[in-house]
Amino acid sequence: MIGKRRGRRIGPLSAAELILTSIATVSWAFLAMAGIAALGLHLLGADTAGALGPMTAAAVVLAVGGSVTPSGDLEAFGLKGAAAHSAIEIAPLGVSLAGALLLGLVFARSLRTAGATVPPRELALRAGTVAVLFLLLLGGLAWVGSDTVTIDGSGLGLGGTNGGGGLVIPGLGDIGNIGGGLPDRLAGLARAKASVGFSVRTGPSLLGGAVWVLGVLLITVLAARRAPLPRRWEVLHRGVRPAVSALCTVLVLAVGAGLAAAVYAATVDAHAGRVLGAALLGTPNGVWLGVPLGLLVSWRGTATGALVQVLPSPLDDLLNAKADEPVNLGRLAELDSRVWLLGFACALLILAAGVLTAVRTPRGELGLLAFAGRCAVSLGVATALALPLLVLATRVRADAGLSVLGFDAAGAGLELTGNAPMALGLGALWGTAAGAAGGLLACAVGAAGRRAVRPGGSGRASARTYPDLAYLPGPYHPSPVHRPARDETNPYQREPGNPQADSPYTAPTQPAMPKPPPRPRRGYGYGAPAPGEGPPPPGRPPGAPPGRPDGKS
Helix, strand or coil: CEEECCCCEEEEHHHHHHHHHHHHHHHHHHHHHHHHHHCCCCCHHHCCHHHCCCHHHHHHHHHCCCEEEEEECCCCHHCCCCCCEEEEECCCCCHHHHHHHHHHHHHHHHHHHHCCCCCCCHHHHHHHHHHHHHHHHHHHHHHCEEEEEEEEHHHCCCEEECCCCCECCCEEEEEEECCCCHHHHHHHHHCCEEEEEEEECHHHHHHHHHHHHHHHHHHHHHHHCCCCCCCHHHHHHHHHHHHHHHHHHHCCCCCHHHHHHHHHHHHCCCCHHHHHHHHHHHHHHHHHHHHHHCCCEEEEEEEEHHHHHHHHCCHHHHHHHHCCCHHHHHHHHHHCHHHHHHHHHHHHHHHHHEEEEEEEHCCCCCHHHHHHHHHHHHHHHHHHHHHHHHHHHHCEEEEEEEEEEECCCCCCCEEEEHHHHHHHHHHHHHHHHHHHHHHCCCCCCCCCCCCCCCCCCCCCCCCCCCHHHHHEEEECCCCCCCCCCCHHHCHHHCCCCEEEECHHCCCCCCCCCCCCCCCCCCCCCCCCCCCCCCHHHHHHCCCCCCCCCCCCC
C-alpha cells in the first residue's frame, strides 16, 4: 500500500513522486536565481545595451560556478584587428544565495515525507535526480547564454574638451591631455559603436554546476535539523547539525543586514536603482568577504587602472599604493581606524553562532564542561571548513586589455585572494572559542538544548517515552527559571516521613472541610413544609383526632 498519513509516506518511494519533487526543487531554485539576476541587471541598466534574457542566463551560469568568455570587436575606430580581451572570475553571490536557499528548502521539505528516517538508497536517489535535472536545465541556459552587447558611444556621457585640449569627463573633471590626441579620438568614439560579445563555456559550466548543486545538497542535509536521516546517522544530528545550521543562520542574517544598509544608502543616493541592483547581485560578496577579513584572515590584492575606482575606501588607497599588497585588518585600520568595528562585529557574529549552537544541541545528561566541550568541537570543525569556503567563493579576479584609440589601456586589473590555509586554522580557533563560550552562556541562563529537535519531526530531541506535553515545566519537571533545582525546595520531591516544622513546603496536608447538612426540601408554598412534615397547626391539641380544631365533632 502506497499512500500518505499526516504528510508522511506509507510504503516505498514511487517514481512519480521522485520526479515531481525533483522538478519542483530545481524549478523553484532556477526561478529564484533568474528573478534576482534579471531584476538586478535591470536596475543596473544593463538591458539598455543588450537583450536581458541572454544576460540573465549568463549571470545564472556564473552564479552556480559556470564560466563565461567575453570578447570585443572595436573595428569601428578604423583600427583593423582591434579587440578587447578580458578575464573575469567573480560570481554574483546574491543570485547564488537565492538559488541555494530555495533548492535546500524544497529538498528538505520533500525529505520529511519519508518519516522519521530515510533509507540511504532513497536519500542518494533523491539527491542524484535533483542533480541530473539541475544540470539539464543548466545546459539549456548555457546554450542561450550568448549574445552581443552594443555600446553606443553617444551615450557614454563624455563632456568634450577644455580650452587647452584636455579632456573633461563628468564625475572626474579635467584629466588633462593624456595619450596625445586622445580627446580627438574620443570624439570618434562618440560617433561609433562597439560590440562586446559573451558566450558560456558549456563544459566548465556543467562541471562547476555539478560541484555547486552537490555542495548545496550536502549542506542542506547537514543543516536541515528537521529533515530525516538514515538509521545509525544520529551522530550527525547531535553533533554536526546544530553547528552547521547555526553558522548558516548567522551568515544569512549578516547578508540581510547588508541588504538593509544598501536600502538605506539607496534612499539618499541619486542613482537609487543602481545601488539596489548592485546590492541584489553582490551584497553576499561584500559581506562574506568582510567576515574572514574581520576574523583576521590575510588577503593579497592588486588593483590597477580604472578598476581601482570600484573599490571601497580605504581598500582603494591600500591597493593603489603598491602592487601585490597584503590586506589585513591592521593595515586597513592604519588608513581608517573605524575598520576595527568590522573585527568587533565579526567577533559578535561568531559568538552568536556559538550561543545558537548550544541552544540547538541536545544536552541530555551531560555536565557543564562536557556540554561546552561538545559545542566547542562541533562549531570549531564547522567554522574551520566554512571560512576557507568563504575565502574561495569571494575571490575576485578581473583583467581587461584594450588596444584601441592609439594607446594601450591594458593596465586595468583587479585581483583579491585570501589565504585559505590561514582561514582553516583561524576558523578552528574562532569556532572552538565561540562554541565553548556559547555553551557556558546557554547553561548559565538555562537555555542549553531548548531548541533541540528530533530528525524528521518538530518535537524536541531526547530519549523520551511520553508525549512532549509531559516534559513541559510543571510539578514533576520544574522550570529552572522558577526556583533552583534542589529537592528541599520542591514539595513533590521530598522524602516522606521527614517533616521540617520550619519549612513552609513541609506543612501537613489539611483535611477537607466537612460537607454542610442538606437543606430541607421546600413545600407547596413558599416556606410551607410538605404534608406530614413540621409541627402540627396551631389550635389543635396534641393527639386530637381529625376534625375541628377544638376537638369537637
